[in-house]
Amino acid sequence: MPSENSLDVLKRQFLCCYPLNLIDWKPLSNLTWEDQKLLIDCTHNNELNQKYPISSSYQLKFFKKLINHLEQSGVEIHDEIYEAFCNLNSQTTNDEKFSYKHYSLTYHDSVVTLKESKSFVADGTTGLCSWQASLALSDWLLHNTELVRGKSVIELGSGTGLCGFIVSKCCDAKHVILTDGSPKVIDILNTNRSLNFLPNTKDILSDDSKKCSILYLPWEECELVGTKKFDVVLAADVVYDSSEFDSLLGIIEHLFRLMENKVQMILAATVRNESTLRTFLDLLDSKEFIIEMQEAILEKRSYLFWDRSTPVQILKVTKNINLT
Template identity: 25%
Template sequence: MDIDEPLLLFRAQFLQCIDHDFIRWPPSVLLQQPDAQSFLSKKLFNVSNPTSHPPASYEARVLKTLIAKIAKSVGSIAANNKALEDLSFRLASLQSMSPREGPITQLDANVTYNCIPQNSRLDTQESWRPLTVVESRSLVAGSKFTGHRTWEGALHLASYLVSKSDLVLGKSILELGAGAGFISIMCAKYLGAARVVATDGDERVVKDMRRNLLLNELETEELISAEQLVWSRDLHDKISDGPGFDIVLGADIIYDKGATEALVDTLSALFDAMPQVSVLLSNAFRFPDVFEVFQTGCARNKLRTRVIDYNMTPPAAQKSLFYTTSMPLQIIEIQQDQLRKKHTAGSTFE
């Protein structure tokens, strides 16, 4: 059957574990329809693929509200409604689980993102490009272990990359501070990158990232690999034997003063080795004083920063890659200034 866009929008929000209070629920007139109820029962809440399903605690809360909305829309015929009975049975099953049964806490959540442009139609065959990663959804910005989840800056950068279909195609990509690996996996899985190296300084994060590569059936190191890279320390050892990179990406990695100074040193070293490399960083302005450290460091190393003309998509208009826009988000391009270009013109990547 043809699936109405509000149902597909609800599916994308549910699988991305959007906060219950911000979900755009299908309208009552649609929830009355048997085909719509069947889609919800069989395609969303019948766990055919548990490795891409949200935590049970989250699913139960969403399902409880959905059942109430369906019951209200169908009125007196609710008692004889097979789909509603199936959904109610699923809710009871979720509520009976103990906290240790399966990935049902926010500490270990399967989160599925739909990697399509924000202006896409949802009712086409190309409108579902899922990417699932395991994340720790309870993390707070600024904590010591931020690498275990995907933040707003990464989703903003992802929206930009999928809107520029040729930007990554055929290119060699290095991601700094890749965290759960979402950006790197998307580049390899859907954007046609020729080679992707996803890096993070935390060994535990890299281990989890490799699990996410397998989760997305990306098992060939020729296409994508996850490696530990500590900024300003072991850049040369990690990439000096390779062919270099066309694009360096980073999202939500400017949040700690010491780490930001090391990041600038790493970017400077990358430009020394690869003068023609393109650097794009997505940043949420949570810490203005830290961003000032970044800008000062770039200026000291003769690196120019330019804000890309790409606006945040308002939440009410988002159809995929959902993220909040209460915090200003910008994509920054970093280039060498003319004096530095002359100095590095003869550099090679050895």
């Protein structure tokens, strides 16, 4: 029989659409009829999934994998598992453009829910779904909350908002501004902000929402930041297109000038191409930024489930405060 912890782990993996090949299916061997009922209730029948369903194609593949595993174990499969599989099989279409993901932080008794595109590239942007580096940065910040606790934070290229919402909800930041240069991304950020700061009434967000705001900010339009002051700059998965490096470097320099270099940046970069990353780091170095590699969070200590098949570097970027 699986432990309560095993079912909780499976629930959290299911709700955030953790890659099926990375799930440990062994604890699910020899499930009793009652165990299977608990499993279906904490996954497909989970209240979050019923209200804001995760990808139906992911659910279908999940139950196909589960049924195959149970059949190989010689276990009689619960009727509700078959029913869920059949219903999903009949409902799944290629027209589903958006679905949800739920990132559960059990130690904090908190959940971040995101509406996301099913496609990596949609409406001319890559910002409508969560990327590996955003998960890695969120995880790192959850282990280093002192960097943002009580601080004003701005995030560049926020995408669907995972990192910014986690910092706002779980890391006790004073105020967080999530930014992006795509109007489509700004729209989905506003939707996700509403999902994560429950309204007191139909039209009014909770007071906690005042700690989190959204700003349309193309990197080449630095003036849109105004005179706002920040203690911390965050950015995840923004270093992949060398044609954007000049504008990215420009907004970073602008934010540091606003704070007379009394600011630090935490940058998470998925290392898809070492040469591309190295080029950007050399640009930072040429502008006298100080770059410090941070120790990655080990999987066994991780608060979030994320695919580690491609390495992610976490970098702290600062500048000599005497350089004004």
